[in-house]
Amino acid sequence: MARRGGELEAFIAFLGGLLAVGLTALGMAGVGLVARPTPALKAAAMVTLGSVWPAVTTTVYLRLKPRAD
Template sequence: MARRGGELEAFIAFLGGLLAVTLTAVAMTVLHVMPRPEPPLRAAALVTLGVVWLTVTVTLYLRLRARPDGRTR
């Protein structure tokens, strides 16, 4: 039976992106980038976190998306 949609893949990709952002934020905190930085550095850190989340989420979704024959990439 073929499964349609992509809700499971989207949810897994969302969680993967969330995990990547969390790990990146922890790494930034350890490197003292996040705690009380200057405004430009804080803005750059937030942009970096946004880019990491978007990139990982889209990449995971595209990798997990089911092919028409039922296989994954």
């Protein structure tokens, strides 16, 4: 019996995106402790965090999604 729907793949992709954002944020926080962040750098960090989650989530989901043979 084949499993359908893709809910598990979507959940795994969601968690993968969350993990990627968390690791990116930790790395940025570490850099922020060493270097003095400017407002432009803070804005760039928010844009980066905002784009990492959808990019990683979509990539992981598409890699996990079963393909029709």
